[in-house]
Amino acid sequence: MLFTPAGVQSGVVVWFFTCSLTMVRRWGGATEESAQLLDGKRSGRPVLFTESVHLRLIAFYCQCPLPGCRSWSVRWATHYFNEHIEIIGRRISPSTVHRVISARSLRPHRVRYFLHITDPLFFPKMERLIQLYREPPQHLFCFDECSGVQALERIGVEIVTDHGVKIEFEYKRHGTRDFLSIMDVGSGKVFGRATENHRQETLVEFFTEHVNQQPKDAVLHYICDNLAGHSTELLCRSVAQLSGVPYPPLKRAQQRRQWLESDEKRIILHFTPYHGSWLNQVEIWFGIMGMKCLKGRSFASGDELGLAMTAFCATWDEHFAHPFRWTYTGKGLAEKVVSRFTEWLLLQHKQMKRGFLQKQLLLISNLRRDYWQDVPLKRWQDLHKVLADSGDYLQQIIDGCKKTQQALVVLLDELSAEFQSKRCCVK
Known part of the structure; x- marks a missing residue:
């Protein structure tokens, strides 16, 4: 399409791209008719489930609305969607639901244990x-x-x-x-x-x-x-x-x-x-x-x-019996702690309790003091912004506890001073 308007012979284009002469002439004619590169009309059924439908399906599937249910299967979700057509606008099959969920590698039905760090030291x-x-x-x-x-x-x-x-x-x-x-x-x-x-x-x-x-x-x-x-x-x-x-x-x-x-x-x-x-x-x-x-x-x-x-x-x-070769160094763990705490604050989950919050604030303060370089600056900026924007949520958890309130104030002041000393702009 670039060679033809420039006067390059069609035979040279065929030789260079190892394609047929018919293809060269067809694309050359499309360029002369319109300067835009648009796909031509194709045969077949039009798309039934657009990207917006996919997003609504994913949002509903990952947040099971049924009372007493933590999650649901593909068949349960399909049955619910077909009973409530207004959610996605049309009936849907279990294979389509499975295909949409699998394409995003989502597995909300899976539950695994994890052990988060709570010790400030x-x-x-x-x-x-x-x-x-x-x-x-x-x-x-x-x-x-x-x-x-x-x-x-x-x-x-x-x-x-x-x-x-x-x-x-x-x-x-x-x-x-x-x-x-x-x-x-x-x-x-x-x-x-x-x-x-x-x-x-x-x-x-x-x-x-x-x-x-x-x-x-x-x-x-x-x-x-x-x-x-x-x-x-x-x-x-x-x-x-x-x-x-x-x-x-x-x-x-x-x-x-x-x-x-x-x-x-x-x-x-x-x-x-x-x-x-x-x-x-x-x-x-x-x-x-x-x-x-x-x-x-x-x-x-x-x-x-x-x-x-x-x-x-x-x-x-x-x-x-043999000695075990210990290879763990803790690399990346500090960043994971800061990122996870930031995500919890963004979710504003009701499971966050005052004692847990206080330990997390003390832990993050210690990380800020001794392990600042182990966490990317962007992570610290995100945490500082979320802490500043989550005042009402945090105060509801703190509920007048002086120790937790002091830990929050100290962490915010330390982060602000750290950014100011490094001339970082936090939006």
Whole structure:
């Protein structure tokens, strides 16, 4: 179309584009009739569902309006659309609904769990643990308990087929067992014990037994979560006795955790952040035990379950123990936290509670202070704008709480000062 008006011979155009002479002449004639490049009329049925219809369908499908229903299937949605023609203007088939939804990769019927960060000090705690994994001391252990494992006895006999094993659905309960575990990060070996409970006396006895197996003058590091039993008065006294240091009685759990984390003794505990138990490597081993030892098994008693877990622990240590290669660095996590909080504020969801909001504001303030460069500037600008525009929504949640109000004011002032110092224009 460009060559023909310029005087280029049609034969040259055919040779250059390797197309037919008929095509060259047809497009050349279309250019002479109109300067616009418009598609000619085609045969076939006109489009029934335009883009605006698609958008209305998607909006309705992703926000199920039926009372008591969180989501609906394609067939339910089709039935509802055909009963209420005014929504999209005409009847529709299930295949069309499925095609429109699938084209946008939308799956509103799927529900998955996630664990959001709520600890204001999550990132410095996470970095400390990652540093331990990168440069582990000689004696580094991960301590945790797999609690409430059910001893289920299948009523029927399992069936072995060419495609796997079939197990009876019906079962009989025989109570639960806990499995206490301390994993050596350097070797991957696990010191474990099956118990009927994980009360503080049981935990301290198990912990003391492991410490006594280590060299008497060695500095021992233990990574554990924030379970109440990991910071009891009894555990603190035991750690002090095993370390040969005095213990000043402390009433608050937070004070006891700080004392357990201090490096003024040879036994040092490192606590994961709240909602950060996945940073404990022994959780990986619990997953392996669940797949290799517990899945599909039938246990006639709690003792049989305990023996099975103990036997698996011994098998692991003898044949399969190996250190896990830790590769997680936390990259991108700070940006995800800021983006998700911004999205929640935009939605103005009624599930946002004051305590949760206060923790998020403190968390974002800490990110602003220590991890500003890890979050793109656009994310900070979006958050600042949403905070400034969501005054009524936030005040409704705060409801006069001075601590939450102060956290909000401090964050807004910090963001404004940060933008002003960098001469950023926030629209």
